[in-house]
Amino acid sequence: xxxxxVEREDELTLVARKPLFGLPTACSTCLPVYIYLKFSKIxxxxxxxxxxxxxxxxxxxxxxxxxxxxxxxxxxxxxLKEDKIVDLDSDISSTPEWVSMxxxxxxxxxxxxxxxxxxGSDGKxxxxxxxxxxxxxxxxxxxxxxxxxVKQLLAITSSNAEEREQExxxxxxxxxxxxxxxxxxxxxxxxxxxxxxAVFLGHVLFTLHALPETSILKSKLLEHPNLVTNAEKxxxxxxxxxxxxxxxxxxASNRGPSRWSSKPEYKPPKREKTEEEKQFRKRSTYFVAxxxxxxxxxxxxxxxxxxxxxxDDGIYE
Amino acid sequence: xxxxxREIDKNLTLVARKPCFGLPTACPTCLPVYIYLSFSKIxxxxxxxxxxxxSxxxxxxxxxxxxxxxxxxxxxxKALKEDNTxxxxxxxxxxxxxxSTKALVETWxxxxxxxxxxxGCDGKxxxxxxxxxxxxxxxxxxxxxxxxxxxxxxxxxxxxxDSREKEIxxxxxxxxxxxxxxxxxxxxxxxxxxxxxxAAILGHVLFTLHALPETSVLRSTLLEHPNLVKYAEKxxxxxxxxxxxxxxxxSATKKGPSSWSSKPKRKPKREKTEEEKKFRRRSxxxLVTQVVAILVFVSVLxxxxxxxxxxxxxxxxxxxxx
Numbered sequence: 001x002x003x004x005x006v007e008r009e010d011e012l013t014l015v016a017r018k019p020l021f022g023l024p025t026a027c028s029t030c031l032p033v034y035i036y037l038k039f040s041k042i043x044x045x046x047x048x049x050x051x052x053x054x055x056x057x058x059x060x061x062x063x064x065x066x067x068x069x070x071x072x073x074x075x076x077x078x079x080l081k082e083d084k085i086v087d088l089d090s091d092i093s094s095t096p097e098w099v100s101m102x103x104x105x106x107x108x109x110x111x112x113x114x115x116x117x118x119x120g121s122d123g124k125x126x127x128x129x130x131x132x133x134x135x136x137x138x139x140x141x142x143x144x145x146x147x148x149x150v151k152q153l154l155a156i157t158s159s160n161a162e163e164r165e166q167e168x169x170x171x172x173x174x175x176x177x178x179x180x181x182x183x184x185x186x187x188x189x190x191x192x193x194x195x196x197x198a199v200f201l202g203h204v205l206f207t208l209h210a211l212p213e214t215s216i217l218k219s220k221l222l223e224h225p226n227l228v229t230n231a232e233k234x235x236x237x238x239x240x241x242x243x244x245x246x247x248x249x250x251x252a253s254n255r256g257p258s259r260w261s262s263k264p265e266y267k268p269p270k271r272e273k274t275e276e277e278k279q280f281r282k283r284s285t286y287f288v289a290x291x292x293x294x295x296x297x298x299x300x301x302x303x304x305x306x307x308x309x310x311x312d313d314g315i316y317e
Numbered sequence: 318x319x320x321x322x323r324e325i326d327k328n329l330t331l332v333a334r335k336p337c338f339g340l341p342t343a344c345p346t347c348l349p350v351y352i353y354l355s356f357s358k359i360x361x362x363x364x365x366x367x368x369x370x371x372s373x374x375x376x377x378x379x380x381x382x383x384x385x386x387x388x389x390x391x392x393x394x395k396a397l398k399e400d401n402t403x404x405x406x407x408x409x410x411x412x413x414x415x416x417s418t419k420a421l422v423e424t425w426x427x428x429x430x431x432x433x434x435x436x437g438c439d440g441k442x443x444x445x446x447x448x449x450x451x452x453x454x455x456x457x458x459x460x461x462x463x464x465x466x467x468x469x470x471x472x473x474x475x476x477x478x479d480s481r482e483k484e485i486x487x488x489x490x491x492x493x494x495x496x497x498x499x500x501x502x503x504x505x506x507x508x509x510x511x512x513x514x515x516a517a518i519l520g521h522v523l524f525t526l527h528a529l530p531e532t533s534v535l536r537s538t539l540l541e542h543p544n545l546v547k548y549a550e551k552x553x554x555x556x557x558x559x560x561x562x563x564x565x566x567x568s569a570t571k572k573g574p575s576s577w578s579s580k581p582k583r584k585p586k587r588e589k590t591e592e593e594k595k596f597r598r599r600s601x602x603x604l605v606t607q608v609v610a611i612l613v614f615v616s617v618l619x620x621x622x623x624x625x626x627x628x629x630x631x632x633x634x635x636x637x638x639x
Contacts, residue, residue, distance in 0.1 A: 074484040094498070096496070104420035178417055182413040
């Protein structure tokens with residue numbers, strides 16, 4: 001009984017963006033975290049947050065009072081490892097090959113997805129993942145801002161746009177080729193699942209399922225059937241398998257992965273709510289201030305015109 | 318005789334930023350290209366361009382009518398390989414470990430250098446390398462603009478600055494650890510011969526050791542791996558510090574690296590045209606802004622003087638009524 005209580009108290013919750021395209025979470029940043037937790041076989045609940053889809057904090061993992069945010073300390077997976085909550089890489093993280101492959105996947109492939117999602121495609125996929133629950137004008141503005149930010153991140157300017165695009169795709173191709181040679185017919189890159197496999201699997205599943213048929217990145221990936229086959233195999237094994245839910249209300253289960261929760265239920269922790277509230281208050285203050293200033297300017301101009309009329313009357317008298 | 322002429326025709330020129338800190342070229346983008354050419358043992362001339370130090374085209378390699386710019390085709394080394402001019406990677410470029418190690422150096426270590434040079438340090442090395450020949454106000458503005466763009470590229474904001482710094486340094490540390498383990502006591506990283514990977518690593522290490530100040534966090538992290546330092550110093554004495562004559566157009570020489578040329582000689586027609594175009598564009602904008610400013614001033618002045626005349630006119634009318 002005591003064990004059960006401890007498990008219930010220690011239960012992890014992953015808050016991510018909503019599911020789409022047949023994936024438990026459609027966001028390319030959330031998916032690797034989900035997969036990492038699946039690999040670890042620790043029971044966790046998946047919840048969704050749709051209120052501030054553009055927030056940098058998502059995904060985050062909660063466990064009692066403990067929270068690991070996406071935008072703190074290098075990301076959720078790194079935080080979970082460093083705090084010894086979930087560490088799949090303990091004896092492999094000093095292997096040179098593992099380190100260099102991790103760098104390759106986390107930079108060149110991440111850049112490629114960023115490019116494809118925000119610059120290379122027509123924006124529909126990004127729209128459906130991040131902005132579909134927001135009113136249209138706000139979604140449009142946020143989308144535009146994000147496109148601009150990604151271009152700055154990838155150092156894309158109007159003069160070098162084509163060059164950079166070519167470079168991004170070429171690098172992605174090199175990575176796929178290298179990983180395909182390295183993996184061959186194995187399931188994992190280094191005997192057992194590590195965060196490298198989680199990040200790469202997340203990338204492959206996102207590229208295959210979320211990106212449109214016209215995507216260049218997708219077509220480059222499809223040139224390596226062993227990568228695709230392996231990804232689908234791991235998906236069936238770790239993601240699609242039916243298992244009893246890990247509901248806090250029912251008895252805690254010792255078994256592996258939790259099932260997807262598709263109710264858009266969200267329970268934001270107090271800390272996050274306060275931050276979001278602050279952001280909202282700041283934005284509304286700016287809005288009100290701008291309106292006020294506009295009204296003042298209008299009145300002063302209008303008042304100025306009226307004064308002119310009064311002056312004219314004065315002269316003639 | 319024919320061979321001699323062919324060699325003269327094949328004389329490569331590398332145009333880079335000026336030397337500093339005991340390095341043939343102090344710029345972290347130019348240095349790997351210099352080293353790559355040194356490794357290839359192809360004779361080349363080193364020239365310097367100090368007039369447009371912030372230009373993205375530098376470094377570039379000229380070879381007769383052929384030019385390979387830094388900001389085209391993924392960089393000079395990549396262009397030289399693809400055009401089969403100088404290709405040191407022919408047997409290794411399909412090896413997964415080689416590719417991943419190259420990625421590690423270009424991304425995690427590349428970001429670390431960028432960060433340290435433009436954000437982490439006080440800016441002295443950057444000024445020394447890029448802007449020392451420019452007047453002070455321009456230097457300040459260009460530096461500020463570059464710092465801003467580097468922060469955008471590294472995704473650094475005021476909120477996450479500490480977090481990002483920590484991440485960049487920790488990735489650099491992991492990278493150094495991985496490279497140190499992989500190298501061991503070997504002379505090169507793959508197949509016991511130099512490839513563009515060695516050029517990239519050697520360039521990075523030499524820059525970090527010689528150009529960055531002693532207070533640099535990145536530098537002290539690197540010094541924790543003595544085999545990397547030894548590797549770099551050994552290759553430096555073998556390929557870079559070797560004294561040699563400056564090749565002139567008259568005598569072709571088969572020998573290795575060229576000597577430093579410290580005359581700020583320019584420049585191929587193509588680059589001149591690009592720089593001229595940029596200069597013309599900038600002066601056009603300047604003139605247009607001046608004209609607009611003058612027009613605004615004149616119209617405001619005319620407006621106020623007209624009003625004054627009209628008022629005087631009214632008063633005159635007033636007088637006549639009386």
